[in-house]
Amino acid sequence: MNSVTASAPGKVILAGEHFVVKGEPAVALAVNLRVYVTVKEGRENITIKSNYLKNKVTLSLYNLGNTKSKIGKVVATILKSLTKDGDIPPLDIVINSEIPPRYGMGSSAALSVALIKALSEYLGLKLNREEVNEIAYKAEEVVHGTPSGIDNTVSTYGGIIVFRRGEGFIRLNADTSSVGLVAAYSGTFKDTKELVIRAKTLSDKYPRVFDPLYHAAGRLALEVAKALKEGNFHAVGELMNVNQGLLSALGVSSLQLERLVYRFREVGAFGAKLTGAGGGGCVIALVPKEALNRVMEAVRPYTNWVKELKVSYEGVRLEVSRG
Ligand code: MEV
Secondary structure, three states, X not given: OOEEEXXXXXXXXXXXXXXXXHOOOEEEEEXXXXXXEEEEEOOOOEEEEXXXXXXXXXXXXXXXXXXXXXXXXXXXXXXXXXXXXXOOOOEEEEEEEOOOOOOOOOHHHHHHHHHHXXXXXXXXXXXXXXXXHHHHHHHHHHHHOOOOOHHHHHHHHOOEEEEEOOOEEEEOOOOXXXXXEEEEEOOOOOOXXXXXXXXXXXXXXXXXXXXXXXHHHHHHHHHHHHXXXXXXXHHHHHHHHHHHHHHHHOOXXXXXXXXXXXHHHHOOOOEEEEOOOOOOOEEEEEEEHHHHHHHHHHHHHHOOOEEEEOEOOOOOEEEEEEO
């Protein structure tokens, strides 16, 4: 096989990020921004190019793990999972991402999922989604330390899911056609690993305070799932606002995020909250369809990136395979 392209979607978390790391349920949906990965025959090494990387990363076939680059480490982990020692051919890997990194929209998980799909097809392995998801989790561990698995799962399977660490996920059938979902960038970002440690450190320090908050966040995610199914977006928005308060209590919000959250609410969103690891990254807002343009215009002065998102019902997929 000479060239294979695969893609996978990014995600937003509607309820339950961070709390999901300690086993509470969370609700996530795949979005219509994708990462495309092409794998081609290389010359002597593994080379990685990306529209979000200044320089090409090169990995030696004989010492794959010997790299400081995060993306290089992810590629090495994935290649080792897919091949037997010494069985790795020279490859050129080209990444084209529509998901800006560190926006809280699952760019790293989507990259891993798409890369595993492209590589496995290139190597003639027929992996099912479950196997792709399992390997993507290992790659996420390289980037995040102790991921819950929600990002790689929603990117692999697509759609709207209720996820629980250790238990897996269920699909949520909800008609979202009458509501708008908007994301806006806060202008700053933080490392996911650092934020997960921050939330864990604070909650471990005061278990009597935080145990009930974790429990509440889990109940909240289930209420969000129920309201989504019923098409009660007013309730979903209200619960997103409560979720933002809990995330703020956990220490993962920021002044820039709060400004955006309050602006969205002020101009007519049903609800708004940070999404993903927080500390920066994006705010998501649920907006009545008829108010969508007005709300987006009203938040524009507060952000340099605002976008309407749609649910992507397709998870990982093979794009092109030329042999
Ligand atoms: C990151 O998108 C979501 C977090 O809950 C981390 C995780 O679940 O692995 C912050």
